[in-house]
Amino acid sequence: MSAYEKNEERLRALWQELMSDEENEKSGPLENNGTSDEYQPSSNDSDSSESCEPPPRKKQTRKEIGEVSLSENIANRPIINERGSYEWYPADGKALKTFSFTEESSGFQSRLYGLYNKEAVDFFRLFVNNDILDLIVLETNRYASQCVQKDSLPHSRIQKWTPTDRDEIEKLLGIIIWMGLCPFPSMQSYWKKNTIYPNCLPSIISRNRFQVLLKMLHFNNNENLTEDRLQKLSPLIEKLRESFQQPIIPSEYVCIDETLVPFRGRLKFRQYIANKRHKFGIKLFKLCLEYGYTYDFKVYCGKSKDENVSVPSKVVMDLMEKLLDQGRTLCTDNYYKSVNVKRI
Structure with missing residues (x-):
């Protein structure tokens, strides 16, 4: 006999033994009259096998499920049918945690209407406020001073750096937005004197100053390095989120x-x-x-x-x-x- 046949025979014997134990449990306790080992059922215990079985579980109806109090969670009361398996019923919603919306002043805050003349630049300043401009001024000047100390070229453009201020940064952001609306072939084209490029940028800021500001533009200190992938923009993003939430209530x-x-x-x-x-x-x-x-x-x-x-x-x-x-x-x-x- 091979090892596979021996293993199969052993499993068959275990299965027969298991089935015989279940049949003995269902048949109930045996009564011995002292003369024979064979079980002789009497008239009183003719239904002993039926009496030993547990009573069937009552199947809960949907009406009974709906009578649960508000403080009781239906999910903690398993509903079991006669076969001993779970059954699912539509939720009645009585155990849900509900809130009523009571915010009466939702929407754009009316107090802001009197602060602005409702022009395009006023809406720009509503979101890009003075706190954001001060942050850009501080970090840009700091980064420029760090570059001046590291740069060893005496005639480089950064050596002629002068600190920027809030008005100049606001002009820089406005020019960047305007460049997106009026695209030219190159950056230098915005300062050309040719009549084919009509613009007023030379009267606002020089080309060299604009390029230096664009190069030195910063929003965070480079010396404070972290594992955040947005460490260069994190302070600016947080202030923008605050300015977006300030003028309106959801x-x-x-x-x-x-x-x-x-x-x-x-x-x-x-x-x-x-x-x-x-x-x-x-x-x-x-x-x-x-x-x-x-x-x-x-x-x-x-x-x-x-x-x-x-x-x-x-x-x-x-x-x-x-x-x-x-x-x-x-x-x-x-x-x-x-x-x-x-x-x-």
């Missing part, structure tokens, strides 16, 4: 979705999304209000080191941190549907 319905900022430069967390119009860029998660207003945003820099929390759950928790337990309704697509998000 209404009842908010939405979280992602967007892609076109970018084809060298960047470690640059994303590629095939179904987008611009396939390469920087991915942003945005918390938007009615009419498309961006209330908050988060730059995606790759997967975090915390493996216990998924990316959609972390995005929802970070963007909704200040709006939880206030009765608001969050609208998302199926990418953000997870157990952790549903527990919020």
Whole structure:
């Protein structure tokens, strides 16, 4: 007999022994009359095998399930049918934690209407406020002074550096926005005196000064190095998020979705999304209000080191941190549907 046949025979014997033990348990205790080992059933215990079986469990109806108190959680009361398996019923919602939206002053704050003349530059200053401009001035001057100390060329352009101020940085940002609206063949074309390039930039700022400012433009101290991939932009991003949230109070319905900022430069967390119009860029998660207003945003820099929390759950928790337990309704697509998000 081979080893396979011996193993098969052993398993068959174990199975027969197991089945015989189950039959003995169902037959109940045996009565011995002292004369024979054979079991002689009497009239009183004719139904002993049936009496030893546990009573069947009562199947709960939907009506009984609906009579649960508000303080009792239905999920902690398993519903078992007669066959001993679980059954699922439609949730009645009585155990859910509900909040009513009571914010009466939602929307754009009316006190801001009297502070501005409602021109384009006023809306720009509403978001790019003095705190952001002061940050850019401080870090730009600091980086320029560091470059002056390191540069050993006596006739380089950086050696003639003069500290910048808030007005000059505001002009720099305005020129950059205007260049995006009026593209010219090259950077030098904006300062050419040829009549084919009509512009007023030479009367605002010189070309050399603009190029030096653009080169020295900084938003964080390079001496404070961290593991954050956005360490160059972190202070600016935090102040922009604060300025976006200041003039408006969210209404009842908010939405979280992602967007892609076109970018084809060298960047470690640059994303590629095939179904987008611009396939390469920087991915942003945005918390938007009615009419498309961006209330908050988060730059995606790759997967975090915390493996216990998924990316959609972390995005929802970070963007909704200040709006939880206030009765608001969050609208998302199926990418953000997870157990952790549903527990919020």
